[in-house]
Amino acid sequence: MDMSTKIKYATDILIYSIDSRKNLNTRELPKKYFSILLVKRNKEPFKDMWCLPGGFVFEDETSYDAAKRVLKKETNLTDTYIKQLGTYDDIKRDPRERIVSTAYLSLVDKNKIKDELSLDVKWFDIEIKEEKEQIYLELTNEDKIFISIKKKLINNKANQYEYILENSENIAFDHGLIINDGIIELRKEAETTDIIFNLMPDKFTIGELKQVYEIILGKQLINSAFRRVIAKKVEEVDEIIQTGGHRPSQKFKYKGD
Amino acid sequence: MDMSTKIKYATDILIYSIDSRKNLNTRELPKKYFSILLVKRNKEPFKDMWCLPGGFVFEDETSYDAAKRVLKKETNLTDTYIKQLGTYDDIKRDPRERIVSTAYLSLVDKNKIKDELSLDVKWFDIEIKEEKEQIYLELTNEDKIFISIKKKLINNKANQYEYILENSENIAFDHGLIINDGIIELRKEAETTDIIFNLMPDKFTIGELKQVYEIILGKQLINSAFRRVIAKKVEEVDEIIQTGGHRPSQKFKYKGD
């Protein structure tokens, strides 16, 4: 007697990046935005809503292979940071039939994307508002997406939280939840590893790097302390840039610990 | 045209605990061992080898539900620490047909297990030997299990490693790899959260707690520094125990940060 049922197996991939846009005040540095690549659905269910890039895992590949395949298809990038985030298998997550999806998190430098994106693929800015037990995400490009998530402590000894998707507008399936989980994971890793450098171009200024850290962590950093710590991880390259009405800045590259 | 294939979906659960066994030298504290619960397979493939508790995910449950169900079946425990570790979906991980498994990590206090374990279920001591690019695990009860894993850096910016199962004896499927991944995860969490307390009984001495930290982290800790830090997280309970030829010790309970 075989108790097992067969289910469909898919992958979804979080492609996070940083967008840099000039300010009105030309003296100020270009402002940076945390962003994510989404795809517009062209069929039911959730037709015309946005969703994560993804698809079914083929017979002869792992979900990891599939995620890399999807990443390459949408961005033509390989050799990017990519790691398994988690598997989503709520019974009703897809209204049609049961589909289990293993999600991956990737970080890219969007300047490295040379080709045009497809028409139905767009970068969205991510804005995060966090309260004690609630997280609100607002994703913006021409369209707007709202995600509202409840945060509930389930094991105080492990700082373990359960995140429950309360509400989402204009985004398909449980993808709002996955996006949130990815942000949580990214923030956690940013505190203990040099993961952030995966979002940076090869050469960057300390100021730009600090901007990116501040967006991801969602808090202001102390300038001198930041430079002190980061100095150990970077080395100067022979390039100085002038970005506005202020002292020019040295460019650096990642060196490692 | 439907590109999707259907696969069988299962769960495996890592049940880690701590074993405490008296020493020959009655003055010394009972020695502690890091341990894991394994099940003996009674059918092919891998007949008579050991494997993780697990099974297929039913139609009407998530892998999380299934993992909790398996945990309860083997230990009769509920309300334990349990979290998703990752999904294993190598094409040939099961020689019969493709089975994707989402693994969970749980930490239990084995003294809370009142019922007898089934005959084919046993606790194994875990001994970890780590070299630069290699990890060796030796699991022992009456039987012995050997696991040899290669450790390969794949993204230096994220401290991201790939763990490759090189060799395993007496353990089924890729379960050696999963056990290793669980240990890596547990160690990482132990550095930043109070996850270790999930392995402890309600009341414990600082010495016992230090022993457990030392086993999990695989290194000796400095006594005074340990007490200083841990003092913030525990509070005295009205109980003093005498365990041998030395000063009696105060019992504590977990308080939180």
Next chain:
DNA sequence: TGAATAGTGTCTGTGAGACAATATTAT
């Protein structure tokens, strides 16, 4: 008495937080 663990005290060095001071450029 001595072996073993329990628990406290103290010195030192490192590193983060806070903030001030100086440098440089375009407008």
Next chain:
DNA sequence: ATAATATTGTCTCACAGACACTATTCA
């Protein structure tokens, strides 16, 4: 000159590492 960022310096405080010292029990 001024606004803006770049870069360096310095003072303080918290805390981890190292190690010594005291306390208490039982064999």
